[in-house]
Amino acid sequence: MSLLIFLVLILSIGASSASNATNNKRFPENFLWGCGTSAYQIEGGWNADGKGPSIWDNITHENPNFIKDGKNADVSADSYHKYEVDIAMLKELGVNFYRFSISWPRVLPTGFPDNVNQPGVLYYKNLIAELRSNGIEPVVTMYHNDLPQTLQDRDGIKNPDFVDWFAQYSRFCFQTFGDDVHYWLTINEPYVACTIGFYSVVYVDGIDDYVCMKNFLLAHATAWHIYHEELKMKGKVGIVLNSNWFEPETNSTEDLEASERTMQFIWGWLGHPLYKGDYPEIMKIRVANRSKLEGYNQSRIQELTSEEIAFAKGTNDFFAANTYTTSMVKRIPEAPIGTPSHNKDLGVESYQPSNWQSTGLDWLKVVPWGMRKLLKWIKNEYSNPPILITENGYADSTGELEDTSRMNYIRDYLSYIRDAMEYDGVNVIGYSYWSLMDNFEWVSGYTAKFGVINVNFTDPERTRTRKLSSYYYEKVIRNRCLVDDCQD
Numbered sequence: 001m002s003l004l005i006f007l008v009l010i011l012s013i014g015a016s017s018a019s020n021a022t023n024n025k026r027f028p029e030n031f032l033w034g035c036g037t038s039a040y041q042i043e044g045g046w047n048a049d050g051k052g053p054s055i056w057d058n059i060t061h062e063n064p065n066f067i068k069d070g071k072n073a074d075v076s077a078d079s080y081h082k083y084e085v086d087i088a089m090l091k092e093l094g095v096n097f098y099r100f101s102i103s104w105p106r107v108l109p110t111g112f113p114d115n116v117n118q119p120g121v122l123y124y125k126n127l128i129a130e131l132r133s134n135g136i137e138p139v140v141t142m143y144h145n146d147l148p149q150t151l152q153d154r155d156g157i158k159n160p161d162f163v164d165w166f167a168q169y170s171r172f173c174f175q176t177f178g179d180d181v182h183y184w185l186t187i188n189e190p191y192v193a194c195t196i197g198f199y200s201v202v203y204v205d206g207i208d209d210y211v212c213m214k215n216f217l218l219a220h221a222t223a224w225h226i227y228h229e230e231l232k233m234k235g236k237v238g239i240v241l242n243s244n245w246f247e248p249e250t251n252s253t254e255d256l257e258a259s260e261r262t263m264q265f266i267w268g269w270l271g272h273p274l275y276k277g278d279y280p281e282i283m284k285i286r287v288a289n290r291s292k293l294e295g296y297n298q299s300r301i302q303e304l305t306s307e308e309i310a311f312a313k314g315t316n317d318f319f320a321a322n323t324y325t326t327s328m329v330k331r332i333p334e335a336p337i338g339t340p341s342h343n344k345d346l347g348v349e350s351y352q353p354s355n356w357q358s359t360g361l362d363w364l365k366v367v368p369w370g371m372r373k374l375l376k377w378i379k380n381e382y383s384n385p386p387i388l389i390t391e392n393g394y395a396d397s398t399g400e401l402e403d404t405s406r407m408n409y410i411r412d413y414l415s416y417i418r419d420a421m422e423y424d425g426v427n428v429i430g431y432s433y434w435s436l437m438d439n440f441e442w443v444s445g446y447t448a449k450f451g452v453i454n455v456n457f458t459d460p461e462r463t464r465t466r467k468l469s470s471y472y473y474e475k476v477i478r479n480r481c482l483v484d485d486c487q488d
């Protein structure tokens with residue numbers, strides 16, 4: 001290493017650590033603080049009181065190898081029986097809201113509202129009433145991965161009828177719970193669901209994923225129109241988009257373009273139709289081009305009609321974002337034409353340097369500075385929408401109580417969020433830490449723990465114990481500030 005490069009390194013390390021001090025400004029008074037969970041991950045009671053099976057009940061029972069530790073969420077944290085304990089903990093934390101999801105097959109076991117499971121409805125009515133009586137706003141996700149198995153037996157999301165199935169389900173939710181719920185989230189992480197989640201083993205890469213995303217988009221837009229136009233209800237409806245920030249490896253035109261292209265392919269896949277109308281141009285061009293060379297007579301992307309474009313545009317009342325980490329991206333040579341694939345359509349390489357701080361999950365590196373860049377990108381791309389961060393969190397494999405790494409993660413990510421608000425004028429309206437408590441982390445089973453509260457999964461009582469990070473988060477919420485010495 002030359003002396004000059006050495007000096008530049010020393011200087012830049014000095015400069016970046018100095019500029020990364022924790023933001024000490026108070027968050028606005030109306031900033032919303034919360035914690036999140038989802039039905040399948042915490043509830044248990046998988047067949048209690050008339051609940052129907054979901055695709056996750058089915059796959060964990062029939063194919064345990066799909067899950068890292070071979071386990072399922074038949075009981076999990078048993079929140080179906082312990083929701084009052086959960087709410088008491090939320091009260092202690094002092095959160096303004098709780099983001100949870102309704103299990104579709106718990107309320108509609110066959111998927112359709114001609115067969116309502118009243119005990120399931122009562123469970124959510126009680127949960128919502130208990131939250132309200134404790135001054136905690138419910139933020140309700142309608143679809144968080146647990147599709148009724150009956151609908152999967154009809155091809156699930158890729159069936160064009162899914163749009164109508166979801167319309168019926170969402171109308172049922174709005175009518176049944178809508179008087180007491182003012183924030184609705186239609187679908188959680190459609191990108192993950194269609195490309196790397198459950199459906200990655202069921203759907204064909206480069207084909208069904210485009211159909212899946214289109215149906216989620218139209219299902220969301222239909223729910224939004226039902227809520228505002230048919231039912232004329234007064235709350236807000238959004239869809240939860242997710243991914244990483246994608247940092248260009250260098251400042252070369254190629255890598256900058258690769259970064260922007262990745263953002264458009266992932267965030268823009270539905271963000272563009274929702275805010276600007278239609279899929280991103282770069283995505284349409286690339287998928288159409290490769291489809292043609294592969295011998296398809298039309299683009300695999302399933303172009304939206306002008307009616308569909310108009311129908312979906314403007315149907316997101318706030319930008320709900322789940323984000324945990326950052327990846328580096330660089331341009332790579334065009335993949336040879338062959339079997340279709342979404343990643344070949346995207347055509348970049350992304351990776352996470354091995355010296356980034358790791359966690360209990362391979363894909364989750366601690367990269368707080370990516371948060372500010374992501375928020376700024378969303379602001380500039382979609383004309384400064386109100387942003388609710390619906391998920392952000394740290395996983396370890398132990399569930400340890402002295403979780404200083406999680407505490408630092410919360411502090412550093414929130415610091416960059418506060419920076420984005422202060423220096424970039426990003427309109428962040430709230431933050432929901434994922435997760436309130438340790439739970440079943442999908443294919444990782446119980447090997448990854450995100451909670452600020454520990455759950456003892458070997459204890460029949462599923463005893464909950466607060467971790468260190470929960471005390472820090474409580475203090476942050478109380479002071480609206482990340483440090484002891486705050487500035488207004």
Ligand SMILES: *[C@@H]1O[C@H](CO)[C@@H](O)[C@H](O)[C@H]1NC(C)=O
Pocket residue numbers: 016017019020369
């Ligand atoms: C500080 O932030 C910069 C970018 O904002 C980032 O490149 C650097 O890695 C950060 N340093 C630390 C120690 O987090």
Ligand SMILES: *[C@@H]1O[C@H](CO)[C@@H](O)[C@H](O)[C@H]1NC(C)=O
Pocket residue numbers: 058059062063149153
């Ligand atoms: C799920 O259930 C259906 C019947 O409803 C069955 O045909 C299928 O094989 C099951 N397993 C998986 C992994 O989907």
Ligand SMILES: *[C@@H]1O[C@H](CO)[C@@H](O)[C@H](O)[C@H]1NC(C)=O
Pocket residue numbers: 248249250251
């Ligand atoms: C790219 O340019 C930006 C702004 O000039 C600079 O902050 C950043 O360090 C550069 N990145 C690389 C990898 O050189």
Ligand SMILES: *[C@@H]1O[C@H](CO)[C@@H](O)[C@H](O)[C@H]1NC(C)=O
Pocket residue numbers: 285286289290293334
């Ligand atoms: C279409 O793809 C081919 C090879 O994959 C590439 O050479 C060409 O530039 C592409 N055209 C456009 C318009 O992107």
Ligand SMILES: *[C@@H]1O[C@H](CO)[C@@H](O)[C@H](O)[C@H]1NC(C)=O
Pocket residue numbers: 297298
């Ligand atoms: C395009 O191909 C599909 C099958 O891949 C076929 O059903 C359809 O008729 C074709 N359309 C035209 C216009 O050739």
Ligand SMILES: *[C@@H]1O[C@H](CO)[C@@H](O)[C@H](O)[C@H]1NC(C)=O
Pocket residue numbers: 456457458459460
């Ligand atoms: C979890 O619960 C089991 C059964 O009650 C108990 O034996 C064990 O000590 C508990 N673990 C911890 C860490 O408290």
